[in-house]
Amino acid sequence: MESSSSRHCRRLILWTTVIALLFCKARGIDIFLEWNVSSDPNIRAYMDQPLILINGKITGPLINATTNDIVHVNIFNNLDEPLLMTWNGIQQRLNSWQDGVSGTNCPILPGQNWTYVFQTKDQIGSYFYFPSINFLKAAGGYGPIRVNNRNVILVPFAKPEAEYDLLIGDWSYGGNTKLMAENPLPDLILMNGKAPFNPRGNVFQSFNVTKDYFMVATPTQIDTTAAPDLMGVGLIHYDSSNGLAAGSLPKGPDQLDRDFSINQARSIRWNMSTGAARPNPQGTFNVSNITLSQTFILHASTAEIDGILHYTVNNVSYLTPDTPLKLADHFVNGSGVYQLDSFPTNSINLVASYGTSVVTGNHKGWLEIVFKNDLDVMDAWHLDGFGFYVVGFGDGDWNSALRSTYNLVDPVVRSTVQVYPGGWTAVYAFLDNPGMWSLRSQRLENWYGGQELYIRVFDADPNPAKERPPPSNLLLCGIFKSQAPAPSPQVAW
Ligand SMILES: *[C@@H]1O[C@H](CO)[C@@H](O)[C@H](O)[C@H]1NC(C)=O
Ligand SMILES: *[C@@H]1O[C@H](CO)[C@@H](O)[C@H](O)[C@H]1NC(C)=O
Ligand SMILES: *[C@@H]1O[C@H](CO)[C@@H](O)[C@H](O)[C@H]1NC(C)=O
Ligand SMILES: *[C@@H]1O[C@H](CO)[C@@H](O)[C@H](O)[C@H]1NC(C)=O
Ligand SMILES: *[C@@H]1O[C@H](CO)[C@@H](O)[C@H](O)[C@H]1NC(C)=O
Ligand SMILES: *[C@@H]1O[C@H](CO)[C@@H](O)[C@H](O)[C@H]1NC(C)=O
Ligand SMILES: *[C@@H]1O[C@H](CO)[C@@H](O)[C@H](O)[C@H]1NC(C)=O
Ligand SMILES: *[C@@H]1O[C@H](CO)[C@@H](O)[C@H](O)[C@H]1NC(C)=O
Ligand SMILES: *[C@@H]1O[C@H](CO)[C@@H](O)[C@H](O)[C@H]1NC(C)=O
Numbered sequence: 001m002e003s004s005s006s007r008h009c010r011r012l013i014l015w016t017t018v019i020a021l022l023f024c025k026a027r028g029i030d031i032f033l034e035w036n037v038s039s040d041p042n043i044r045a046y047m048d049q050p051l052i053l054i055n056g057k058i059t060g061p062l063i064n065a066t067t068n069d070i071v072h073v074n075i076f077n078n079l080d081e082p083l084l085m086t087w088n089g090i091q092q093r094l095n096s097w098q099d100g101v102s103g104t105n106c107p108i109l110p111g112q113n114w115t116y117v118f119q120t121k122d123q124i125g126s127y128f129y130f131p132s133i134n135f136l137k138a139a140g141g142y143g144p145i146r147v148n149n150r151n152v153i154l155v156p157f158a159k160p161e162a163e164y165d166l167l168i169g170d171w172s173y174g175g176n177t178k179l180m181a182e183n184p185l186p187d188l189i190l191m192n193g194k195a196p197f198n199p200r201g202n203v204f205q206s207f208n209v210t211k212d213y214f215m216v217a218t219p220t221q222i223d224t225t226a227a228p229d230l231m232g233v234g235l236i237h238y239d240s241s242n243g244l245a246a247g248s249l250p251k252g253p254d255q256l257d258r259d260f261s262i263n264q265a266r267s268i269r270w271n272m273s274t275g276a277a278r279p280n281p282q283g284t285f286n287v288s289n290i291t292l293s294q295t296f297i298l299h300a301s302t303a304e305i306d307g308i309l310h311y312t313v314n315n316v317s318y319l320t321p322d323t324p325l326k327l328a329d330h331f332v333n334g335s336g337v338y339q340l341d342s343f344p345t346n347s348i349n350l351v352a353s354y355g356t357s358v359v360t361g362n363h364k365g366w367l368e369i370v371f372k373n374d375l376d377v378m379d380a381w382h383l384d385g386f387g388f389y390v391v392g393f394g395d396g397d398w399n400s401a402l403r404s405t406y407n408l409v410d411p412v413v414r415s416t417v418q419v420y421p422g423g424w425t426a427v428y429a430f431l432d433n434p435g436m437w438s439l440r441s442q443r444l445e446n447w448y449g450g451q452e453l454y455i456r457v458f459d460a461d462p463n464p465a466k467e468r469p470p471p472s473n474l475l476l477c478g479i480f481k482s483q484a485p486a487p488s489p490q491v492a493w
Helices: 004-015 018-027 258-267 325-332 400-405 444-448
Strands: 030-044 050-054 063-066 070-077 085-088 113-119 125-131 143-148 168-171 188-191 206-208 213-217 232-237 292-305 308-313 316-318 353-355 358-361 366-373 379-383 388-395 416-419 423-430 435-441 452-457
Touching: 030 063, 063 070, 085 113, 188 213, 188 232, 258 388, 292 379, 308 444, 316 452, 325 435, 325 452, 366 379, 366 416, 379 423, 388 400, 400 423, 416 423, 435 444
Parallel strands: 030 070, 063 143, 206 232, 292 366, 316 353, 358 452
Antiparallel strands: 030 050, 070 113, 085 125, 125 143, 168 188, 213 232, 292 308, 308 316, 366 423, 379 416, 379 435, 388 423, 435 452
């Protein structure tokens, strides 16, 4: 889609200098999308929620962007509850205002619409979006994001003939109002929102490709003998193939084989000799020579608070304030909403409590985070705003001597990482992106149950080239509900 602003760019190029040319090139095009988020009351999902659709579909529309494009998504909330959409893996460079989590944005109220505007700056890859508050994600509302490489950036493979997006997730039927901790297995594994392939039925996901294949997704590090059908099954179907895939389904690795799984995770490494989207450090060099500025050791567990089981980080269960942290930070330096660094990042509180944990991340410092999983099922941690380098996995307790086992030479960069039951995972993040960033369990029930904190990366320089001002359509809520601050000066992309 070509926009008025890219025409504007061309005019600029005609009239001004090479600097404008570079600027416009780095900017990409504008992509305008309009989404109607609604629910289908006839289909009930987890916690009795109706299925959530975007423009009438369970896997929402593809956002097909290229590095540095600017995506405008005008979201109409036709649900009967508040909505926020988050863009998982999109780094929102200098712009946590568009991150779409409870700590950064006021929700879009039922019957209202709000336009997110964000840039896919310096990124390439496959990402996804989903509704971030309450339990909405368990009911749908998610979809794929592609960020294609610009032509000038080489990737180490030929241009694919075609591309398909595959989103695999679990599904639990309604009527259950307890947290999954008390009922750990979901009912189904879905592919693109569809139930497992069944040659006799008609609900399944199939892709047109020249020979048919089954694809199977099963849980790992959990015994599902009590639920043998808990597997996602899809069919990859080639146009020219004559008939369906036959025979038995492929057998995956032993579900409880920890070593196999950890070794596989360790074998995924970055190709250090290939091009990358970004000119800056992240993703393009080894981390063997960096100096750590901070270390967080975060134990994920559960604890009872006031007689109710909660998920905790170092024995603190995140309490979501009515006022987004980012707003409180911007207008009143957090006061009345959170107190910076009042919860531990290196020790475990002796008594479990609620807490709105916001911790300092040193701007332009290297942060080491050791995630410890004190529970007996797989966990996954996600950091907004950054790609982190996954340097180590291990069983049992972590201690500083285990740093010698880290892969600092070609660690993969990503934003979500698994943590094995009873084990640990270590990552390094370079905190060059000021903002208020969610660090959380990517398992919905853990997140919802309190396994979250925010990292505040602060740059004292008020130059908007450092961090963007709030958007002109900024929503206010919580303690700012009745105020109407003057719109902030807007800056170009
Ligand atoms: C959104 O979808 C709902 C349910 O399908 C429909 O009733 C409504 O009219 C749609 N709204 C817009 C603005 O398209
Ligand atoms: C996505 O965008 C790329 C780059 O502009 C284009 O080549 C491709 O055809 C688009 N794909 C879809 C499905 O729109
Ligand atoms: C709501 O949608 C209208 C119509 O598309 C649009 O003009 C307006 O900017 C949107 N409001 C917000 C806050 O994004
Ligand atoms: C890494 O990327 C380079 C450059 O694109 C390519 O030649 C090489 O085969 C890749 N290495 C591996 C192990 O894939
Ligand atoms: C696969 O190709 C056939 C024949 O071209 C077409 O009828 C069918 O809709 C395609 N299926 C998908 C999932 O694209
Ligand atoms: C890693 O980077 C450092 C510089 O930061 C360099 O000296 C070293 O040779 C690199 N190691 C490898 C294995 O590439
Ligand atoms: C590695 O770090 C040390 C200490 O910070 C520095 O003196 C040295 O120049 C660095 N080496 C490279 C190759 O960057
Ligand atoms: C904001 O709060 C922090 C502590 O939370 C304090 O160190 C800092 O001085 C405050 N800044 C201003 C401008 O009041
Ligand atoms: C966490 O808090 C609970 C009770 O509030 C306590 O029993 C437990 O020992 C604490 N955990 C640790 C590791 O200290």
